[in-house]
Amino acid sequence: MASLSSFHPTELLRLRRDLLAIRKSLFHEREILVKICRRDCPSIPDKAIVHYRDIYDHLAKFFELTETYRDIETGLMEIYLSMLNNQMTKAANETNNS
Numbered sequence: 207m208a209s210l211s212s213f214h215p216t217e218l219l220r221l222r223r224d225l226l227a228i229r230k231s232l233f234h235e236r237e238i239l240v241k242i243c244r245r246d247c248p249s250i251p252d253k254a255i256v257h258y259r260d261i262y263d264h265l266a267k268f269f270e271l272t273e274t275y276r277d278i279e280t281g282l283m284e285i286y287l288s289m290l291n292n293q294m295t296k297a298a299n300e301t302n303n304s
Contacts, residue, residue, distance in 0.1 A: 229272045236265045
């Protein structure tokens, strides 16, 4: 079993913060593209709408990926905390048995 001392939960917290920032940015960009694709912007020609829809599709996929990575990060943090709890319980049991 890997040592918990070699694991740095601060890296997971930084990753979580970065994923939230990316998610927030993608959310706003997606909202802008929704307005463009609904033809709310008269200055954008109809021919260009197809390209904006393609960009929207890509942003939607990236948004879903950030959600997936956030779920993975949450799972990793839960595993770390569980292992830490198990280690503390083991140490307490050893102390009680001495």
